[in-house]
Amino acid sequence: MEDSAPLFDDISDDHTSGYVAIVGKPNVGKSTLMNALLGEKLSIVTRKPQTTRHRVIGIHSGPEHQAIFLDTPGIIEPRYELHESMMGQVQGAIQDADLLLFLHEATQDEPDTQSLEKIGDTPAFLVLTKMDLLPQEEALPLVESYEDLRAFDEVVPTSAKRGFNLQTLLHLVLDTLPEGPPYYPKEMISEHPERFFVAEMIREKVYKHYHQEIPYSVQVNIVAYEERSGQQKDYIDAEIVVMKASHKGILIGEGGKALKKVGMTAREDIEAFVERSVYLNLHVKVQENWRDRKSILRSYGYRS
DSSP: OOOOOOSSSSOOTTOEEEEEEEEOSTTSSHHHHHHHHHTSOOSOOOSSTTOOOSOEEEEEEETTEEEEEEEOOOOOOOOSHHHHHHHHHHHHHHHHOSEEEEEEETTOOSOOHHHHTTSTTSOEEEEEEOGGGSOGGGGHHHHHHHHHHOOOSEEEEOBTTTTBTHHHHHHHHHHHSOBOOOSSOTTOSOSSOHHHHHHHHHHHHHHHHOOTTGGGGOEEEEEEEEOOOTTOOEEEEEEEEESOHHHHHHHHOGGGHHHHHHHHHHHHHHHHHHTSOEEEEEEEEEOTTGGGOHHHHHHTTOOO
């Protein structure tokens, strides 16, 4: 039998390729950093912790490299089955990674020993985030505290907001990747389907428009996604799952005004992302205690 044709042509022998997991506790800027490094918003970003629930893949390709970034949920002590799944995503990313970017917010002066215990001896950079909030010399005691706990290959102060040191970080990452062919076609920026990103965009708007417990008890599922030809708008039917009837009432709001606001702002982001006009139909469903029910979590796409 003849060998099958290679997946990639004209790849040089010194091409580098590898997985780079971005890890740390909630709200240290993992998603913001990946989006900034890629120049593309793939991970949703809010001010609330635990926004990221899945391992989100972002692919940075060049003629001689391919870096596959893995944005991960913030490291926490699990309280629900959902949290267990999220921490499983983190551990899977760490195991798959050739390099870790261990993030710590520069304004927090105590080392994150809980997260540090999870990463093992995988090669890692210590990446200080939000360096626009303080002078660099004020972060030195934090760096020294970390160096007493673990050896890091590099220490890189950054500010995604200001674009500070991002290119330096990216070049250091690319220089560290092992030699090998690309894992994905060079034009790909992620392996997730459009449905995944659409659901995440809707969930991001719930996080931004509602407060207290509601965002953390919400799941968004795409029930139908129809691409239509000609001048017709694509049709998206999405359900927003909550755990209590009272949450459903708050989410919908008086006369449906609150839900319409979520739909309007989400639709704008979705249309910009898919570069087509869409009709977005949102409805709310109550599923009690879904965060602790393994069968339901699996049906929602969470791994055990």
